[in-house]
Amino acid sequence: MSNKVRVRFAPAPTGYMHIGNLHTALFNWLFARKQGGAMILRIEDTDELRSTSDALQVIYQGLKWIGLDWDEGPDVGGESGPYVQSERLDIYQEYLERLLDAGRAYECFCTPEQLEERREVMRARGIPPKYDGRCAQLSEDEREELRAEGGESCIRFRVKETGTTVIQDIIQGEVCYENSLIGDPVIVKTSGFPTYHFACVVDDHLMQITHVIRAVEHLPNTQIHIQLQEALGIARPQYAHLPLILGEDRSKLSKRHGAVAVTDYEEQGFLPEAMFNFLALLGWSPGDEQEVMTREQIVERFSLEACDKSPSIFDVQKAEWMNGEYMKRMDAAPLAERLLPLLVEAGLVETQPSAGRWQWLVQVVDLMKERTPLLTTFVTWGRYFFTNDYEYENRAREKWLNREDTPEKLGALAARLQLLEPWDHQTIEGTVRGLAEELEVSAAKVIHPCRAAVTGTTIGPSLFHLMGLLDQDDVVRRLQRTAQRARAGELAPLPNENE
RNA sequence: GCCCCCAUAGUCUAGUGGUUGAGGACGCCGGAUUCUCAGUCCGGAAGCCGGGGUUCGACUCCCCGUGGGGGUACCA
Numbered sequence: 373m374s375n376k377v378r379v380r381f382a383p384a385p386t387g388y389m390h391i392g393n394l395h396t397a398l399f400n401w402l403f404a405r406k407q408g409g410a411m412i413l414r415i416e417d418t419d420e421l422r423s424t425s426d427a428l429q430v431i432y433q434g435l436k437w438i439g440l441d442w443d444e445g446p447d448v449g450g451e452s453g454p455y456v457q458s459e460r461l462d463i464y465q466e467y468l469e470r471l472l473d474a475g476r477a478y479e480c481f482c483t484p485e486q487l488e489e490r491r492e493v494m495r496a497r498g499i500p501p502k503y504d505g506r507c508a509q510l511s512e513d514e515r516e517e518l519r520a521e522g523g524e525s526c527i528r529f530r531v532k533e534t535g536t537t538v539i540q541d542i543i544q545g546e547v548c549y550e551n552s553l554i555g556d557p558v559i560v561k562t563s564g565f566p567t568y569h570f571a572c573v574v575d576d577h578l579m580q581i582t583h584v585i586r587a588v589e590h591l592p593n594t595q596i597h598i599q600l601q602e603a604l605g606i607a608r609p610q611y612a613h614l615p616l617i618l619g620e621d622r623s624k625l626s627k628r629h630g631a632v633a634v635t636d637y638e639e640q641g642f643l644p645e646a647m648f649n650f651l652a653l654l655g656w657s658p659g660d661e662q663e664v665m666t667r668e669q670i671v672e673r674f675s676l677e678a679c680d681k682s683p684s685i686f687d688v689q690k691a692e693w694m695n696g697e698y699m700k701r702m703d704a705a706p707l708a709e710r711l712l713p714l715l716v717e718a719g720l721v722e723t724q725p726s727a728g729r730w731q732w733l734v735q736v737v738d739l740m741k742e743r744t745p746l747l748t749t750f751v752t753w754g755r756y757f758f759t760n761d762y763e764y765e766n767r768a769r770e771k772w773l774n775r776e777d778t779p780e781k782l783g784a785l786a787a788r789l790q791l792l793e794p795w796d797h798q799t800i801e802g803t804v805r806g807l808a809e810e811l812e813v814s815a816a817k818v819i820h821p822c823r824a825a826v827t828g829t830t831i832g833p834s835l836f837h838l839m840g841l842l843d844q845d846d847v848v849r850r851l852q853r854t855a856q857r858a859r860a861g862e863l864a865p866l867p868n869e870n871e
Numbered sequence: 872g873c874c875c876c877c878a879u880a881g882u883c884u885a886g887u888g889g890u891u892g893a894g895g896a897c898g899c900c901g902g903a904u905u906c907u908c909a910g911u912c913c914g915g916a917a918g919c920c921g922g923g924g925u926u927c928g929a930c931u932c933c934c935c936g937u938g939g940g941g942g943u944a945c946c947a
């Protein structure tokens with residue numbers, strides 16, 4: 373047997389996939405790729421009530437979005453399949469027999485209601501609410517009797533009553549748990565499905581997982597897992613428990629933190645490579661000051677030993693900054709390809725743009741990418757490139773469109789631009805500056821109203837370059853239309869809604 | 872309640888018992904850019920949780936406290 377590294381990402385297909393899950397998947401993947409090992413995707417759908425096929429699709433989608441691949445899994449197969457736990461029930465049964473035969477597992481007839489009641493009592497008395505083990509002592513006759521009465525049962529694992537379980541964790545270091553503090557956990561539910569602890573241990577063994585890399589919330593469970601491994605006589609993998617990602621209020625990430633699902637970030641306009649980079653830097657640092665790195669650089673420098681123990685907060689602002697960096701550094705053409713679907717959806721660009729139109733789009737992207745943090749901001753901030761139907765922002769109205777001398781300037785500019793040839797940024801600039809000179813005002817006094825009229829906003833890229841990319845007739849019409857509306861007093865500042 | 876873990880600016884982090892007057896990044900503030908800023912450049916404010924030890928010397932080691940987090944399910 374080779375000593376090749378094998379890791380697994382083992383999500384439960386319940387609900388949505390949040391950013392913390394993706395983080396765990398990413399670190400598993402980074403370690404696998406760095407070590408030249410295998411990444412296995414295993415679906416832990418032992419929660420029959422909450423597992424859904426929709427959730428499963430969301431997992432695939434999330435992993436694919438950020439660019440993680442796997443060497444073995446439900447869809448790609450592999451030698452250790454099946455990779456979905458609900459399809460491995462007979463396997464668990466086999467291992468259960470071993471435990472039963474060894475006297476390390478037993479039937480428990482306590483009902484959930486009884487258990488909850490007893491836990492309450494224990495809590496009230498201030499003692500650890502662990503299972504009291506009452507069914508552990510049942511004789512075969514007593515069990516027979518309970519079954520005859522129609523009592524339903526589950527199977528519990530008999531944990532050690534004394535001693536300490538020591539975990540050597542690559543990230544957390546040495547952690548000890550007292551065996552006397554936990555009760556016998558359920559390993560097979562009344563339904564016949566295994567619980568997480570049991571299925572996980574059996575599968576990690578059968579799939580020859582060498583490194584279990586998962587969130588730190590599983591660290592206490594490792595005590596049970598190790599005892600299960602000992603009882604079964606199977607090898608113990610290495611453990612690496614990752615710190616959690618917390619919401620802004622420092623609590624575990626959940627729906628009430630707003631955007632936590634991977635799909636939320638995709639919809640918000642994050643580039644997967646930026647998210648990849650950003651997530652890699654949560655709980656891990658390359659040790660130097662480089663932050664924006666390629667996937668290859670991250671893989672090259674990654675190590676579990678360099679992972680931090682303390683939890684981190686997902687800072688959306690920094691994530692957006694990182695995304696902006698990626699947009700800036702990306703070539704315009706590939707970026708335009710990412711943008712196209714959003715522009716089509718917004719009804720701003722046709723699904724199959726002509727070659728000329730595409731060339732033009734690339735130029736627009738090149739002009740705008742410097743200042744757009746997200747794909748979606750490109751669409752909103754760059755709207756005026758694609759349509760004459762845009763709003764005049766309040767700042768534009770206040771500062772320029774509401775001025776008495778504006779209509780006249782815009783009109784004069786429209787008249788000159790109408791005849792301009794060629795239509796490029798140099799000649800446009802010459803015309804605009806020339807007008808300013810004739811009017812004996814600074815260039816800014818023409819540039820600003822012009823920008824406000826042509827784009828509806830006070831900010832954006834170089835005005836002359838921007839105009840050069842717009843259609844000449846459109847620009848003239850926009851100037852005329854704005855002048856007209858300004859004269860009619862339609863462009864006065866709007867009443868401030870939120871203040 | 873009990874068990875475990877964590878603790879460098881608002882956030883992500885680097886960091887060594889003395890070379891640190893603690894480095895970088897996001898964000899924030901200020902200046903510049905006479906075409907704006909949501910762009911760019913420059914500058915700035917902001918931190919080693921508190922208290923005890925150990926030591927010639929602690930941000931760095933130990934203890935206690937405080938704060939935060941996780942676990943304590945027939946969820947994973």
